[in-house]
Amino acid sequence: MVLSWCFKSGCVQIPRFASLLIILSALVTPAWSHSDLLLQIEELNLAVASRQTDAELLVRRGELYRRHEDFAAAAVDLAAARAAQPDYPLLDLYEGMLLLDTGEPAGAEELLGRYLQDHPRQASAWILRARARLALGQAEPAAQDYAQAIRYADQPSPELYRDWSLALVAARADHWSAARDVVDVGLGLFPREVSLLALGTDIALAENQPGVATAYVKQLPPTITRLGKWQTRLELAGCLTRPDEVEKQECRRTAIRVLEEQLAPPDF
Numbered sequence: 143m144v145l146s147w148c149f150k151s152g153c154v155q156i157p158r159f160a161s162l163l164i165i166l167s168a169l170v171t172p173a174w175s176h177s178d179l180l181l182q183i184e185e186l187n188l189a190v191a192s193r194q195t196d197a198e199l200l201v202r203r204g205e206l207y208r209r210h211e212d213f214a215a216a217a218v219d220l221a222a223a224r225a226a227q228p229d230y231p232l233l234d235l236y237e238g239m240l241l242l243d244t245g246e247p248a249g250a251e252e253l254l255g256r257y258l259q260d261h262p263r264q265a266s267a268w269i270l271r272a273r274a275r276l277a278l279g280q281a282e283p284a285a286q287d288y289a290q291a292i293r294y295a296d297q298p299s300p301e302l303y304r305d306w307s308l309a310l311v312a313a314r315a316d317h318w319s320a321a322r323d324v325v326d327v328g329l330g331l332f333p334r335e336v337s338l339l340a341l342g343t344d345i346a347l348a349e350n351q352p353g354v355a356t357a358y359v360k361q362l363p364p365t366i367t368r369l370g371k372w373q374t375r376l377e378l379a380g381c382l383t384r385p386d387e388v389e390k391q392e393c394r395r396t397a398i399r400v401l402e403e404q405l406a407p408p409d410f
Contacts, residue, residue, distance in 0.1 A: 179210045197227035205236055213244050231260070238270060247277035265295040269302070272309065281312035300335045303328030307341055312405050318345050322354075334361055343375050344404070347397035352379035 186203040193199055204219030220237050223230055234257035241250035254271040261267060272287035288306035292298050303324055310321035325342040329335060339358045346355035356379050359367055366372060378400075381393035 179206050182206050183210070194222075195226040197223040197230040197233075200226065201230065201232055201236055204240075208236070208240050208243060211243075213240065216240050217244075235261075235267060235270075238274070242270065242274060242277075247274040250274040251278060262290075263294045265291045265293075265298075268294070269305075272305070276309060276312070281309050281314075282317070285309035285313055285317070298331075300328055300332045300338055303332075304337055304341055307338075307345075308404060311345065311401060315348075318349055321345055322349070336362065336366065340371075340375075341404070344397070344401045347375065347378050347382065348394075348401040350382055350394055350397075352382040355379045 183203060183206050186199060186206065190196070190199050190203060200219045200223035204216045204223065207213070207216035207219060217240060220233065220240060224233055224237075227233075234253040238250045238253035238257065241247070241253065251271060251274040254267055254274060258264070258267050258271065268287045268291035272284040272291065275281075275284035275287060285306060288302065288309055292302060292306060295302065307321040307324040307328070310317040310324060322342055322345045325338050325345065328338045329342070332338065339361055343355045343358040346352070346358065355375065359372060359376060359379075362372070367376070378393050378397050382390055382397075384390055
């Protein structure tokens, strides 16, 4: 699969966004407490006891177990659901989510890829596979998945643009310009979003573009730019304009290190 995005250079426009299916609300950390989850599990236990081969009930309970972080019980229910109805439409999705939670991104990537073949407009599934691919060190394919998530999301968040940009950062320095373009697209929707302005600044500094970095900083109110991290960014921008090449190179290495420190493995 080959996707393209050129932004300022004129290849792709981000389309208007399709709606998410409600069933994928489970992707977001639920507001229920663990006691609420246990209560729901107990209620489903009665139904499952009388309908032990009902794939829908088993999947529902398995997903509740996963949210409760009882991964062994979740795996048992999902396996039973697959035995009862191998073609149940949500099995690949929920098993993929479970494999992400249990540190098995290769299996998750395979299942989510299979799910996406039949549900290509489901933004949350693209996000899940992007996370699996990042865990496998497949940064560029992960960036492509985030692009698809943006394409189909009803209301993409600033965090989604940030994740897409960071995937491009992880895909090597020759993708950093595209990563900053993603930041700019996000800022077009969320002006003065601090997380995006910070990432855009850090990418520009790593690219040795102090003027661009300073332009991002200037979009923030002084009360924020006086904070320590922002002052450090401004100091790096100033350093990159100095005549001493040795000093400039050291500051560039520092800027690159700061950017790369943001590429921690995703926390599932």
